[in-house]
Amino acid sequence: MIAIQSLSKLYDNDCYGLNDVSLAIDQGEFVFLVGPSGSGKTTLFNVLHGRERPSSGRAQVLAYELTRLLADQLPVLRRDVGMIFQDYKLLPKRTVYENIAFVLQVLHYKRRRIHQLVHQVLDLVGLTNKAHDYPRALSGGEQQRICIARAIVHQPRILLADEPTGNLDPDTAWDIMQLLGKINQRKTTIIVATHDWRIVNKMRRRVVRLMNGSVVSDTIMGHYA
């Protein structure tokens, strides 16, 4: 599913975002990615999502070898790999509904089906009443939930969640985690980067810990000290 071999990412400013990372994740796994600020979690996601080219090493996601991905393949990859961005990245000139619908339009869904799916997912994240607001009229946590809704609406095979509960209160955060767990049961592979040790400890899943761009521990049913 995801196979990474001695992957490194050296940024232009001579800063290692990732340093010799090797990691294998099977289909249907649920993995927490933890580590201090600046340890490379987002960088790893960006590589898996085709936003950053690795400097060396290999990374395979589904059928795609990321080190030699063609420009045409990128959109196709991204339909299979949903991502919840740490900084949301919502389209500012589209309503909440349109932001989520866009992903389905890209996939050529029928209009009626789009309507149905978007309302379903808005209901899941509890924001049906905000459907026709613009992102700037939403609170931080609401934007975060919209971003989650957008990432899961088309049921991608892999879901990368970068700090999906950073701006949520504990109750909502736990609800969202439960939701991700439910999605995971449908064989969707999920990787969650988080600092929320309470959730990590409660969920008892595989935990990969990064530090300065390298994997320092990888434990099944791990916890966050």
Next chain:
Amino acid sequence: MIAIQSLSKLYDNDCYGLNDVSLAIDQGEFVFLVGPSGSGKTTLFNVLHGRERPSSGRAQVLAYELTRLLADQLPVLRRDVGMIFQDYKLLPKRTVYENIAFVLQVLHYKRRRIHQLVHQVLDLVGLTNKAHDYPRALSGGEQQRICIARAIVHQPRILLADEPTGNLDPDTAWDIMQLLGKINQRKTTIIVATHDWRIVNKMRRRVVRLMNGSVVSDTIMGHYA
């Protein structure tokens, strides 16, 4: 210091951001503002920072009556009221150093003094080595710390911190809170909006809880259930 009387904020889309809030905060207090996503924490900060006009009620901050603030007074108010924004709001075309220095330039500090103060504050948040990077080259947590550094560099009399540790790992988050505590000891009034119940419970300060735009509890030495 801060005196709010039956303050309401009704947004254009008929959504109450704040609903009849009354609150008094003395100089030198340290207050946690808690509540679920969308409860009005950011809205309250925006009103206190002069970004949003209240729809009704009164709000006094320092010597300024916010309901009839003149356009000229706004910049002056904002120099006394530092804010850490939930969505960072860093200038994208300026380096980390320039972003922080800008606040001091606005206050007409001398160049040498600016240099000294910026490096001091970068040291405090542990990002001296990122001084000459642009915000887009920083991780989420690093951007958050820069935003904190910018808000405290000129030692404002009031500091509004909106979710200042949402993207930080527990250790860094705790360090930042300690730092805010230290700043508070110098008589700076500090209000922190947060979802991090561990920190709230550990700090044992005044806790104001919002729900649907209204204050539902206000406890000294409170904790987050």
Next chain:
Amino acid sequence: MPSLFFFIREAAIGLRRSGLMTVLSLCTLAVSMLVLGFFLLFTVNVNNLADFFVSRLEIRVFFRDDITRRDKRDFHTVVQGFDTVREVEFVDKAVAWETLKQQYSGTQLTRYIDKNPLPDTMIIRVTDQTKIQAMVSKLETYTTVVDDIVYGGYITERIQLLSKWLRISGWGFNALLLLATLMIIVNTIRLTIMARHNEVEIMQLVGATRWFIRWPFVIEGFVLGVVGSTVSVVMLKFSYDAVAKYIQQQFPFMPLIFNSPILWWIYAGLFIIGTVLGVMGAYISISRTLE
């Protein structure tokens, strides 16, 4: 495959929600097209005027009113006898009057004159402009037939030069203007799209293909082009008609271009240029942004 209608709706949303930006680019586009259009009209009119002058470099013999057909025929034979004559044309006064009335139908001309004031005329074009004077001197001796003779004289070559110069510099300037319009429009659309590069980036991040992103922008460019050039063409037509009519009334004998197919060619050309530039500008800009 999403329908064209879908992309059109997307384009409409983009244009509407970028509000002021759309208005600014539209204005810029219309203004530069308008300038180009005005100058094109100016050029064709100046060229027409110059042609008018050059073509008038001929000898016009006005016949006396009291002569017979026979006299005219005899005189014709005399003129044909000169070896420098290239062409002789006989204009009946009735025909001349009709032509004149038609040419200046927009003016007050015919309102005040109801009797034909024109004499029968013979127009002589020569093979060598330098021989005109000699010929005029000879023709002037036929006082029984000839009432008056007018001709160009030494100014001939100067006028031809002027005409040539105006033509060359006018079209040169038009080419420059076209280039400038092209640059301004493409730059403007580029700036408009660049301001939205974050939007484009986000679309790419959620898996949209290049063409999926490109289509609405290209359609936006098309709409900007069509609306901008329509506005400029309409403004151009009405203001040209007004100005030309005014000038015609002030100087009734000024040969301005009215109702000529060339005007329609210009209007159509402008419309096409605006549209093509809008589409091209959008296509180039969005492609650069997508890279």
Next chain:
Amino acid sequence: MPSLFFFIREAAIGLRRSGLMTVLSLCTLAVSMLVLGFFLLFTVNVNNLADFFVSRLEIRVFFRDDITRRDKRDFHTVVQGFDTVREVEFVDKAVAWETLKQQYSGTQLTRYIDKNPLPDTMIIRVTDQTKIQAMVSKLETYTTVVDDIVYGGYITERIQLLSKWLRISGWGFNALLLLATLMIIVNTIRLTIMARHNEVEIMQLVGATRWFIRWPFVIEGFVLGVVGSTVSVVMLKFSYDAVAKYIQQQFPFMPLIFNSPILWWIYAGLFIIGTVLGVMGAYISISRTLE
């Protein structure tokens, strides 16, 4: 109070870091100024040309080479005798030759002709253009003194009309062009600054006063204006000189404007317009954004 130097440095940072945007606005500015400049030059030249033609509507009597001073003086008395003569000017062939050589110093003219080819000339300006022909007929009879006579004839009034028309429409078009340039430049700078409105908002949020934010943008506008108009003026000067020289060589008798102060006025005017527009555009845009 921060120094002007501080704001200039800020402006430089803004311009540099907005890279492509700066380049695009600069190009647009320069191009529209260039068009305005070219048309100004075109207009003054056409007007000059028209003046040239109108002023040439006079009778030129070329004397024979073999006559004496006395003959000329006698002839002068004869001409003065006509009641329609307004002015008589006598041009010595040596003086005429010098004037000509000076006027066309930029051309090949004097290289190939080293002997004065001009005759002594008398220029007669009349009080009534319609009487020219009659006078010419009379003067032509003095064959012992007169070698040749050239004059305008019936074209006179047409030329005057043409001149008037060209002048009016030329300046009208220039006014339109100025307006268009104004709009295009202001729009472009507006688009450029609008794309940075987030930046402006953040500055306001950290307590910057309006003027503190405004200054660097106004300076950016000033720099854009100065650089844009300098580029356009320099390009204009060099290309005008080249084109004018070429035309002069092709048509040596074409009265083009060279080294005239009017050129320097145009260049200076363009420079000032560009600069003022840059500053004004930036000031208006940033003020709107600040609201």
